[in-house]
Amino acid sequence: MTFSRTATALLAGLVALATPALAQEFTVTHAQGETTLPGVPQKVVSFDFAAIETLEAIGVDVAGLPGSNLPAHLEKYASDDYAKVGSLFEPDYEALAALEPDLIIVAGRSSTAYPELANLAPTVDLSNEWTNFYGSIKANAEIIGEIFDKEAEVAALIAETEAKVEASRAAAADAGKGLVVLTSGAEVTAYGPGSRFGYIHETLGVTPVIEDVEAATHGDSISFEFILETNPDLLFVIDRDAATGQGAAAAILDNELVGETTAWRNGDVVYIDPVRAYIVNGGLISFGIMADQVTEALSD
Structure with a gap:
C-alpha cells in the first residue's frame, strides 16, 4: 500500500512537471486602445517593417507580412515560407482569413485598417508619434517585449540604441x-x-x-x-x-x-x-x- 501511494504521488508529480502551464490572458495598451491576448502569440502578421526588425532581433518570426516594398535587409521574408497578406496600405483580408493569425500588428500606413483587422484577430497599433518619435519607438518595442515575454531582450536592444543616440x-x-x-x-x-x-x-x-x-x-x-x-x-x-x-x-x-x-x-x-x-x-x-x-x- 505504501509503495502504491508513493508511486502514485511520484507519477502525479512527473505529470505535473510535464504538463505546460496554461496560457494566461493579458491586455496590452497601444495607440488605438487596449487589446486582450489569450497568451503569447504563435502566428503573427505584421504590416509594420519596424516591428518585424524588432521581432527578428528578439528571435520571433512572423508568419505573414506585406508583399511589396520589402527592404533589402528583410529579404528573407520574400520567401514563399512567409504569407503575403497585402501591401503596407491595404490588407488582403482573404489571405489573412486563410492564415488565421493570432496577432496582427499595424502602424502608420496600415493603421486605418485597425477596426476591420481587429474583427479578424487580436490587433495592436504600433504607430509612432512625430512629436515624440524616439520615445514612441522605445514604448512600442516594450509592447512587443511584453506581448512575447521578451522584456529583457527588448531592454538590451533599447540600451544598445541609447548608446548610439548618445x-x-x-x-x-x-x-x-x-x-x-x-x-x-x-x-x-x-x-x-x-x-x-x-x-x-x-x-x-x-x-x-x-x-x-x-x-x-x-x-x-x-x-x-x-x-x-x-x-x-x-x-x-x-x-x-x-x-x-x-x-x-x-x-x-x-x-x-x-x-x-x-x-x-x-x-x-x-x-x-x-x-x-x-x-x-x-x-x-x-x-x-x-x-x-x-x-x-x-x-x-
Whole structure:
C-alpha cells in the first residue's frame, strides 16, 4: 500500500512537471486602445517593417507580412515560407482569413485598417508619434517585449540604441547647424523640430539652422535659394525616390545655389539611409543605424 501511494504521488508529480502551464490572458495598451491576448502569440502578421526588425532581433518570426516594398535587409521574408497578406496600405483580408493569425500588428500606413483587422484577430497599433518619435519607438518595442515575454531582450536592444543616440549627440554638439530635407522628384521639402524627421534635431542632437521650418515654408516645397539663404553647416538629405529604387537627390541638389552653402563646400552633406528613414520609418534597429550614420558623418 505504501509503495502504491508513493508511486502514485511520484507519477502525479512527473505529470505535473510535464504538463505546460496554461496560457494566461493579458491586455496590452497601444495607440488605438487596449487589446486582450489569450497568451503569447504563435502566428503573427505584421504590416509594420519596424516591428518585424524588432521581432527578428528578439528571435520571433512572423508568419505573414506585406508583399511589396520589402527592404533589402528583410529579404528573407520574400520567401514563399512567409504569407503575403497585402501591401503596407491595404490588407488582403482573404489571405489573412486563410492564415488565421493570432496577432496582427499595424502602424502608420496600415493603421486605418485597425477596426476591420481587429474583427479578424487580436490587433495592436504600433504607430509612432512625430512629436515624440524616439520615445514612441522605445514604448512600442516594450509592447512587443511584453506581448512575447521578451522584456529583457527588448531592454538590451533599447540600451544598445541609447548608446548610439548618445554617441550621435556627442558628435553633433559642436558640428554646427543643420537642415533636413526630403527630395521627391524635383521637389525639396524642409523638416524641422516637431516634424516627421525632426528626430535628427530633437534626439540625434543636430542644432537646427532654422527653428520653425513650418512658419518659414508653410509646409510647401522649398527652393534652392531657401537652402542658400539658410546656409546650413550640415545638410541632411532623405531621398524618397531612392527608397523606392529611383534615387536622384545628389543630381537634384548639385547646382550653383546649393553649391555655395557651407555644407556643400565642406562636403558635409549626409544622405540618410532612405529605406530606414522612409519605408521602415521607425523601430529600434533602423533608428540605431541612422544614429550611427549621423555619428560617423559628423566624426569625419
